[in-house]
Amino acid sequence: MPPGITTLAADTPTLSAANTGFMLICSALVMLMTPALAFFYGGMVRVKSTLNMLMMSFISLGIVTILWVLYGFSLAFGTDTGSVIGWSQDFVGLSGIGVTELWDGYTIPVYVFAVFQLMFAVLTPALISGALADRVKFTSWALFITLWVTVVYFPVAHWVWGAGGWLYELGVIDFAGGTAVHINAGAAALGVILVIGKRVGFKKDPMRPHSLPLVMLGAGLLWFGWFGFNAGSWLGNDDGVGAVMFVNTQVATGAAMLAWLAYEKIRHGAFTTLGAASGAVAGLVAITPAGGAVSPLGAIAVGAIAGVLCAMAVGLKYKLGYDDSLDVVGVHLVGGIIGSLLVGFFATGGVQSDAKGLFYGGGLDQLGKQAVGVFAVLAYSLVVSALLAFLVDKILGMRVDEDDEISGIDQVEHAETAYDFSGAGGGAASRTAAPATGPAAPTNKKVDA
Template sequence: MAPAITLAADKLSAANTGFMLIASALVLIMTPGLAFFYGGMVRVKSTLNMLMMSFISMGVITILWVLYGFSMAFGTDHGSLIGWTGDYVGWAGIDKMDIWSGYTIPVFVFAVFQMMFAIITPALISGAIADRVKFTAWTLFLILWATVVYFPVAHWVWGTGGWAFELGVIDFAGGTAVHINAGAAALGVILVIGKRVGFKKDPMRPHSLPLVMLGAGLLWFGWFGFNAGSWLGNDDGVGPLMFVNTQIATAAAMCAWLAYEKIRHGAFTTLGAASGAVAGLVAITPSGGAVSPLGAMAVGAIAGVGCAAAVGLKYKFGYDDSLDVVGVHMVGGVLGSLLIGFFASGKGQSDVQGLFYGGGLDQFWKQCAGVFAVLAYSLIASAILAFLLDKTIGMRVSEDEEISGIDQAEHAETAYDFSGAGGGAARTAVPAGAAAPQSKKVDA
């Protein structure tokens, strides 16, 4: 993504504007897709809470983005760390015909497209803390994290003047700003709030694998808007290249994850297929505009195996990442971002070439700077925010509420109501030769 910060009288393209509106809608549908993906992976007693942790982001982050988030992320640069433009506050100074500088789409279209990224990024964190966090505390964390972490990091990576953008760190659609950012935040929060009751002891299997597959399918579908839309138009072939690479890398990662799973555990699982697809989507997000289709296949395969191996680390190191946000999003984002330094072909979004194409390690070191700076900042800042909330209002529900079910405790509802599933009073079998019981007459 290569945004600018000033307005210019570029000519509006109806085709690019329409494409970007569709891409924005595709990115939005990823958040309900994420809700289904996560919702199927938790136990039945936590389903609604998991869905709500994603859905509330669509409400809260939309408001923040309009009020000040867009200005902080894409406003005029201040010190290479943060943006701010008064006209963007509340979007009060933006006219419907203002064009995003250097492009052919309205500022409103660019702003709403970026809004969808701001919505899904903190929602990704929720999978790591499933089953145990108060909904009020989660909502406050969303507000604070978006303000302190996401909006500034988005400026670093995509805002003109941001230090990572000016350094030349490549992040086509969010490997650092979205996936590493969210994955590192997830790790920071779970180190503060601790493990679920029964972690490593009680079975915590997904309650609905069909729901997981549905969510993964929606994510895969929406990701085409997420990735291809990030070029902000289709005038030079880069967006279509990203579209193609998204499909290829996702397929390669799914196959690689399943192969690893079969060799390691002896079975091809549906959960593995869904998780592998998401790992591929994550890894190609930063790199898909810079690599060739064969490079995309390599990126996907490496991410599939790498993320499959990484998800088991929580048992080795003892951190309770409920739905493998760290193993898939943080590790997948790191792999996809760093592999640009090896597989960048010089024939995509720029002429930058990676090590395998004769470009040396210059781009690799730039990628390292972006990756590890975002990872460290997000992890530390997120842990501090979680610590402050935990010491004030408390982050976790009580142990009794966690055991009995967070859905009932926090939302006064359950995901599935089986009370109407019966067919009437139970019948008692009557032995042969015995008299049938007399029914009682009920007066009207």
């Protein structure tokens, strides 16, 4: 029997219908975050790239799901090997798991834990896609996802959350994915865009969002789904920690949105809807690693700091010359770093663990551990992701042709357009056309404008 599984016996926990139901709902909420991200990203691009942006997220639901069942769950949560990777034959194909087997002393079935973690694995590569808008071949993106989750996400998930993983054993606090999800995806995005280069017209042509209502819809759904993402990561709520995480998620997100808008008003003179949506996501990212370790007042601080610093960070691409299309680096990488490091300052020692941050008498010990986790994941993901992008570029070519990029990647890669106005009706043609039956109108008759 692989580690992490217990059977229903008198001396072990028994299955909780309440916790099992709660975790299934949380899993569904996390699944919703991937199409929500598709809407969020889809509204931020130009019309000619809308469908491609949606599909770059949706395809992850297919590819990563299959890989997770075949070997991903085993690599991430199987028996530890050398503190860097897992493997358990019973997890391969999920074929050796019984319906009554519980996860690692918890009161939920292994199947429930596996499907919850699957939704994290699906979302993470989808986050990367926002940095690559307008210019990546769809087949190349599909191959990149396959390689990336295999050699980057699955091992990093084991480092952070797997029993025996070296960051887990070090004592790095990452409640729901600041390192494994957001820093991982943000660093990968930076690595890939350094390989594939800038969009045609970067810093010259206006590349404004084509649908801010779609952006706001996506951000709202992300906010909603994030409660499952964060609160569910405690795998139940028998001790109230999940409830604290739920509250802190709301508090930090609101603080980050307000802080981003305040910075935007001071810096640019307006409160924008794009700023509100981006600020909310920055707060969600930052509280993800920290929410189980801080108080609600600490969550306000985490959110406010992330809102301002992420708003500042999104402008770095213009100064440094890297084309992060939809600010994945500025929001997810920077937000993940902020949230992870702030654990070392604001951890109270009274929620998920007894680890205390600097402001609560814990000294620099936890901050040092958090820094190791942050920079280890950042460096590994950045380097390996760049190498994978280089490999895929040599095999298939990562970018569409320049002419295809200019004309629109939706038509080239998907043979569709997001909006079809040809049947909308109205217009001069419909007003002056001859009636379908009866004699044609006299040519000398006045037609009203």
